[in-house]
Amino acid sequence: MLAAVQSSTPRARAPPCARHLENRHLRVLIIEDEEKTSSYLLRGLTELGYTADTASNGTDGLHYAMEFDYDAIVLDLMLPGMDGYAVLENLRRHKNTPVIMLSARGAVDDRVKGLRKGADDYLPKPFSFTELVARLQVQTRRRNENLEATVLQVDDLVIDLLARKATRGGQRLDLTAKEFSLLCLLARHQGEILSKLMIAEQVWDMNFDSDVNVVEVAIKRLRTKVDAPYPAKLLHTVRGMGYVLEARDDAPQAEVA
Numbered sequence: 001m002l003a004a005v006q007s008s009t010p011r012a013r014a015p016p017c018a019r020h021l022e023n024r025h026l027r028v029l030i031i032e033d034e035e036k037t038s039s040y041l042l043r044g045l046t047e048l049g050y051t052a053d054t055a056s057n058g059t060d061g062l063h064y065a066m067e068f069d070y071d072a073i074v075l076d077l078m079l080p081g082m083d084g085y086a087v088l089e090n091l092r093r094h095k096n097t098p099v100i101m102l103s104a105r106g107a108v109d110d111r112v113k114g115l116r117k118g119a120d121d122y123l124p125k126p127f128s129f130t131e132l133v134a135r136l137q138v139q140t141r142r143r144n145e146n147l148e149a150t151v152l153q154v155d156d157l158v159i160d161l162l163a164r165k166a167t168r169g170g171q172r173l174d175l176t177a178k179e180f181s182l183l184c185l186l187a188r189h190q191g192e193i194l195s196k197l198m199i200a201e202q203v204w205d206m207n208f209d210s211d212v213n214v215v216e217v218a219i220k221r222l223r224t225k226v227d228a229p230y231p232a233k234l235l236h237t238v239r240g241m242g243y244v245l246e247a248r249d250d251a252p253q254a255e256v257a
Contacts, residue, residue: 026140027069030054031061031087032076032102041074044129058082065091066241069189069198071140074132077103077114085117092118094193094241098139102127152187154234155247157226159187168230178203179222186235186245195242219243 028050032038038054045052053068055061058079065073065087073091077084084101091097101119103110111122121135152159159166166173166183175183181203186194196215204214219235227233236244 026071027051027053028136029061029064029068029070029073031058031065031073031079031084033057033079034076037076040129041132045133048133056080058084058087062087062090065097066094066193067195067197069194069202070097072098072100072136074136075099075101075119077101077105077110085114088114088117088119094244095189096192098142100132100135100139152184152190154187154190154245155232156230157187157234159184166226168226173225175222175225178218179225182218182222183226183245186243189245191244191246193238193242193244199243 026049028045030038030041030045030052032041032054033056035056038056042052042054053064053070055064059081061073061075061079062082075084075087079087082090084103088099088101091099098120099118100121100123101114102123102125103114104125111124114122120139123132123135150161152161156170157166157168161184164180166175166180182199185199185202199215203218219237223235227235232247234245234247236246236248238244
């Protein structure tokens with residue numbers, strides 16, 4: 001059974017200063033088993049305008065990291081249930097969310113191991129909160145720069161965000177507004193598995209208290225336009241996890257939503 005996730009949203013008592021404004025709407029996951037450290041980070045990031053969630057063990061942390069779309073993850077190394085290395089390895093098989101690893105192990109070998117496992121940055125404990133925030137800003141800025149491209153491409157599929165049109169093999173795809181939004185979301189996260197919940201939240205601004213079939217129906221319709229007329233399939237179903245848009249070398253095969 002999953003432990004309850006702690007979540008916090010930015011305070012709105014007074015107009016935020018400029019540095020607060022640049023952090024608004026950025027969502028960070030803190031995976032840390034030390035309650036004092038976790039609470040300190042949660043309070044500090046919230047006051048700076050971040051939305052922050054916390055998990056107190058590796059198993060829950062990996063679940064939240066896979067299920068939701070975070071701008072960055074702060075990951076402790078020594079965790080109960082599943083250590084930080086294992087969380088990172090599992091996460092990197094499916095997502096490229098920026099990860100800053102925290103650890104009391106500050107030796108060079110430990111830092112190198114964390115970076116080789118897929119961490120984007122490594123901060124030894126004890127650490128400066130100001131330095132952590134600066135590193136978070138660097139990682140989220142890099143991610144946002146990648147997301148701000150005006151043209152997205154996956155194999156021979158090209159999406160022009162400014163013209164709001166998509167082509168495959170040079171042929172324009174006849175997409176509805178929602179289908180275009182869905183395709184853009186998948187393309188921005190090329191190679192990452194997106195869950196139905198994440199898609200429903202970001203494309204339809206809904207949760208699973210609503211009709212759970214809407215995503216499956218939309219994926220099926222999108223697939224008939226993006227994949228059906230072409231031998232190489234790009235939109236793939238990952239059983240029990242969600243959907244991923246990517247070019248694969250394996251032989252094409254029929255998939256269902």
